[in-house]
Amino acid sequence: MEQFRSPKPEARSPLVGIVLGSDSDREAMEEAARTLAEFHVPFEMIVASAHRSPDRLDRYAQTVEARGICVLIAAAGGAAHLAGALAARTVLPVIGVPLEATGLGGLDALLSTVQMPPGVPVATVSVGTWGARNAAILAVQILATGDPDLRRRLEEFKKQMARKIEEKSPGVFESRVTSHESRSV
Numbered sequence: 001m002e003q004f005r006s007p008k009p010e011a012r013s014p015l016v017g018i019v020l021g022s023d024s025d026r027e028a029m030e031e032a033a034r035t036l037a038e039f040h041v042p043f044e045m046i047v048a049s050a051h052r053s054p055d056r057l058d059r060y061a062q063t064v065e066a067r068g069i070c071v072l073i074a075a076a077g078g079a080a081h082l083a084g085a086l087a088a089r090t091v092l093p094v095i096g097v098p099l100e101a102t103g104l105g106g107l108d109a110l111l112s113t114v115q116m117p118p119g120v121p122v123a124t125v126s127v128g129t130w131g132a133r134n135a136a137i138l139a140v141q142i143l144a145t146g147d148p149d150l151r152r153r154l155e156e157f158k159k160q161m162a163r164k165i166e167e168k169s170p171g172v173f174e175s176r177v178t179s180h181e182s183r184s185v
Contacts, residue, residue, distance in 0.1 A: 077101025
C-alpha cells in the first residue's frame with residue numbers, strides 16, 4: 001500500500017494514520033503532518049476514498065491495529081463519509097477533519113462528519129487547516145495518556161502557547177476608568 005511516512009520512519013512505527021479521501025486533500029492535511037512531526041509522533045498518510053476505493057479503505061482498516069497505529073485522522077470534503085467508514089471498521093479512535101470541497105464552505109463535510117449514529121463515534125474538529133492542526137493535537141493528547149514523555153511535551157506546548165499570547169498582548173488587563181464610571185453613585 002503506497003503511503004507517505006513521517007520523517008525518520010526507521011526510528012519507530014507510525015502511531016497515527018492520516019487518511020485522505022482524495023489526493024487534493026493533501027495540502028490542507030500537511031498541517032496535521034507538521035504538527036505531529038513537531039511532537040515527534042510518527043505517522044503515515046494514505047489516500048483511500050470511502051466512495052471511490054472502498055476495498056482499499058477496508059484493507060487499510062484491517063491492518064492498522066496490527067501495525068501499531070493507535071489513532072486515525074480522516075480528512076474529506078463534500079459527502080465526507082470517510083471518518084465514519086473508518087470508525088465502522090475499527091475500534092481505534094477516529095478524528096474527522098471536514099474539508100472545503102464544494103461551494104458550501106465545508107459545512108456539508110462538517111455535517112456529514114459530525115452526524116454519526118450511536119455506537120460509531122467520530123471526534124470531529126473544525127473545517128480546514130485549523131481542523132487539521134487540532135486533529136493532530138487531539139491525536140497527541142490521546143497518545144499522551146499512556147506516554148509520560150509525550151505528555152510533558154504537550155504540557156510545554158500549551159505553556160508556550162500561553163506565553164506567546166501574554167507576550168503579544170501586554171497591558172490588556174490594565175484597569176481603565178472612564179469619567180462616567182468614576183462618578184460616585
